[in-house]
Amino acid sequence: MFIVKALSSILVGSIGILSFSPQNYWPCSIFSFMGLQIISNGLSHYKSGIIGFLWGVGFFGTGIYWIYISIHSVNILSFSNNVLLTIILIVYLSSYPALFCICLNYIYKNVSLIKFLILSPSLWHVIEYFRENILTGFPWLELGYSQIDGPLKSIAPILGIKGITFILIIIANLFSLSILYRKYSYCIYAFIILMFSYALSTISWYSENNLRNINIALIQTNTPETLNWNIKNTFNVLNIYSKLIKKISKKNTIIILPESAIPNSLLNEKNILNTFKNILKRKNASLVIGYIKSYYNKHKQISFCNAIAVLQKNKNNIYNYQIEYKKHHLVPFSENIPYKKIKKILSYIFNFAILPFESGPYIQSPIKIKNFYFSASICYEIIFGKQILDNFYPNVDFLLSLANDVWFKNSSEPWQHFQMARMRALELGRPLIHSSNNGITAIINANGTINTILPQFKKLILEKNIKSTSGVTPYAKFGLIPIWTITIICIIYSINKLKIMTSKKNEKRIYS
Incomplete structure (x- = not known):
């Protein structure tokens, strides 16, 4: 019987991935x-832990298979080593739902309303907090992201992605209770919550500024591997961008290139920069560039920084460029390896090296371009909602995300990445400009819907006039305070209720 449950847990875990992009079947x-x-209900905490782990294997195994593709693209290792690294990550991520099931069934073994509706969503929130922060964090495929096109999306501007996940678990557990208790009234409660959430979508937490609009041009070159340190290839890439920039039709435009569009330091490319300047002058345009800056650190060692530079007119009406943003949250085991001991172990076993990227500050000011303010992030950072929130200011007009998903080829990773980026726009009530080398390149409305999108793997330009928005959502104002307050209250209440129930049982035994 347990074997059947174990196999079933893998199956239901893998079904959950269908709710994420590109499938987008949110009820899954x-x-x-x-x-x-x-x-997992009714099992010992040991067996329930196995169920949670196998659920995670099904969920993450089908959800992040693309890790193998990226490892193979970056590090030329043997097939067995690539597979082993992928398995290690899946096993690590699966340990979190295992821990959830162990704790939940250890505290409350039997079916109860407290266990399913109060303790379960709050405990999951705590477990997800650890997943987001341990070893620099990897909060990929958080359940709430699956609702970006579902009725629960309206919770995002109020409680953020954490709030959506919290409500989603309550709804799932109401359906669970209807089966376990055989009372279908719980299904009605679940549908009421879904309908109420859908009704919240009629509230607009932001307003469009009709007088503050700007022409945006996103350039997607579909360059096979932009992170290329060969100087000759760098000039070829820059020439491709120069030709495409000339094709921009509208004047007074902000032109945006993706992450690591220029692999080498701009300081070495003065001739090309002068070419850029001449083109921009004719169009009265500004240029946003994602590039890899190389420099010598304080230890006089070569180091790299993933940065955003802006080429625009200064106060003297002269074009110059300046670094405006440095990537803070580096990709673990790609741009950096957390902890020196882990780095030594992995380097010894798998014999691969990580380039010495250095991290930028956690808090960075918005980028000002043509009197518009952009809250910037680079690629992986967009999935860290708290970091984006902490760097958000009320005067921000747009969110800006530069990405390069070339390493993942034709997998689901770019779509999952894009799905999470859309949630940031919805949470903060600002349009998001998402530029990627090979797609997905798009402009996202402040309500999380897609305004304009380019097809993947095409050399194209997206030109659009977009309006900025103003207003502060409850989530932007209060952040994670409300959801953490709810979580702490629920956990304290659940534990106190358990103590009272245990005390009453002991009293009955004494009197009997």
Whole structure:
């Protein structure tokens, strides 16, 4: 019987991935978590931990298979080593749902409203907090992201992605209770929450500024591997961009290139920069460039920084460029390896090297371009909602995300990445400009919907006039304080209620 449950947990875990992009069947995440709760319920905390782990294997195994593709692209290792690294990550991520099931069933073994509706969502929130922060964090495929096109999306401007996940688990557990208790009234409660959430979408937390609009041009070159340190190839890439910039039709435009569009330091490319300047002058345009800056650090060693530079007119009406943003949250085991001991172990076992990237400050000011303010992030950082929130200011007009998903080829990773980027726009009530080398390149509305999008793997330019927005969402104002307050209250209440129930049982035994 347990073997059947174990196999079922892998199946329901893998079904949950269908709720994420590019499939976007949002009810699947609710069904998947419901399956986890039903299968693990009533088991010992040891067995429930196995169920949670296998659910994670099904969920993350089908959800982040593309890790193998990226490892193979970056590091030329043997097939077995690439597979082993991918398995290690899946096993690590699967340990979190395992820990959730162990803790939940250790505290409350039997079915109860407190266990399913109060303790379960709050405990999951705490476990996800650890996943987001341990070893620099990897909060990929958080359940709430699956609802970007579902009725729960309206929770985002109020409680953020954490709030969506919290409500999603309550809904999934109401369906679980209807099956375990055989009371279909719980299904009605679940549908009421869904309808109420959908009704919240009629509230607009922001307003469009009709007088503050700007022409945006996103250039997608579909360059095979932009992170190329060969100087000759760098000039070829820059020439491609120069030709495309000339094709921009509208004047007074902000032209945006993706992450690591220029692999080498701009200081070495003065001739090309002068070419850029001449083109920009004719169009009265500004240029946003994602590039890899190389320099000598304080230890006189070569180091790299993933940065955003802006080429625009200064106060003297002269074009110059300046670094405006440095990537803070580096990709673990790609741009950096956390902890020196882990780095030594992995280098010894797998014999691969990581370039010495250095991290920028956690808090950085918005980028000002043509009197518009952009809150910037580079690629991987967009999935860290708290970092984006902490760098958000009320005067920000747009969110800006430069990405380079070339390493993942034709997998689901760019779509999952794009899905999470859309959530940031919805949470903060600002349009998001998402520029990527080979796609997905798009402009996202302040309500999280897609305004304009380019097809992947094409050399194209996206030109659009977009309006800025103003106003502060409840999430932008209060951040994570409300959801953490709810979580702490729920955990304290659950534990106190358990103590009272245990005390009453002991009293009965004494009197009997």
